[in-house]
Amino acid sequence: MTVVIGDRLLLDVLTRRAAQAPARDFEADGIFTTSAWYYRLGRAALSGTGTGSLSGRLATFREDVRSNLLGDLRELPDDIGLLHPRVVVPVMFSLRVRRQLNMLSAEALAVAILVSGSVLVTTDSPLIKSGAQELGIEYDQLS
Numbered sequence: 341m342t343v344v345i346g347d348r349l350l351l352d353v354l355t356r357r358a359a360q361a362p363a364r365d366f367e368a369d370g371i372f373t374t375s376a377w378y379y380r381l382g383r384a385a386l387s388g389t390g391t392g393s394l395s396g397r398l399a400t401f402r403e404d405v406r407s408n409l410l411g412d413l414r415e416l417p418d419d420i421g422l423l424h425p426r427v428v429v430p431v432m433f434s435l436r437v438r439r440q441l442n443m444l445s446a447e448a449l450a451v452a453i454l455v456s457g458s459v460l461v462t463t464d465s466p467l468i469k470s471g472a473q474e475l476g477i478e479y480d481q482l483s
Contacts, residue, residue: 341478342370342457344448347377347384347394349462349482353420354381354412355405372421372455374447375428382413393463423451437471445471452477 345353350373381394385406388395398406416422431450435441441449445467452459458478459468472479 342372342455343460344372344374344452344455344457345377346373346448346459346461346463347381348397349460350377350381350420351394351397351409354409354417355401370421370455370457371419372423372451372457374444374451375422375425376444376447378413378416378422385410385413421455423454427454435471435475437474439467439470441467441471449475449477 351357353371384392384394385398388398390396390399398409401409428447428450431453432441432443432446435446435449437449445465448459448465448468449471451457452472453475458480459472460480460482461468462482464481469479469481471477
């Protein structure tokens with residue numbers, strides 16, 4: 341199945357640290373992320389303080405790993421899908437769920453709908469989770 345991954349999993353995939361089971365799934369089908377998660381990782385990599393959840397992990401990486409990551413962030417590898425906002429935004433504002441979605445949650449759900457995929461995160465997001473349940477989208481959190 342195609343998966344839409346959060347920023348922490350995007351970091352793992354780009355630095356080749358993805359857990360074995362998800363890595364096998366990623367190779368078999370497609371990996372997508374959202375512009376918001378891509379931006380958050382890029383921002384942490386370029387100007388993070390080292391105290392946040394992403395920049396703190398980045399601070400523990402060797403310099404060559406960080407350098408390779410920055411290269412991949414400047415030009416996302418072809419095997420990681422990123423849909424254009426002209427396609428995603430109309431789906432985002434058309435979503436109808438009980439709880440009002442923020443932009444990050446709406447984008448994750450819209451991308452999952454567009455690629456007929458599931459959402460895979462490492463940090464639970466109640467907004468994404470409840471929206472996914474209402475929309476019939478598979479939602480998984482890795483521990």
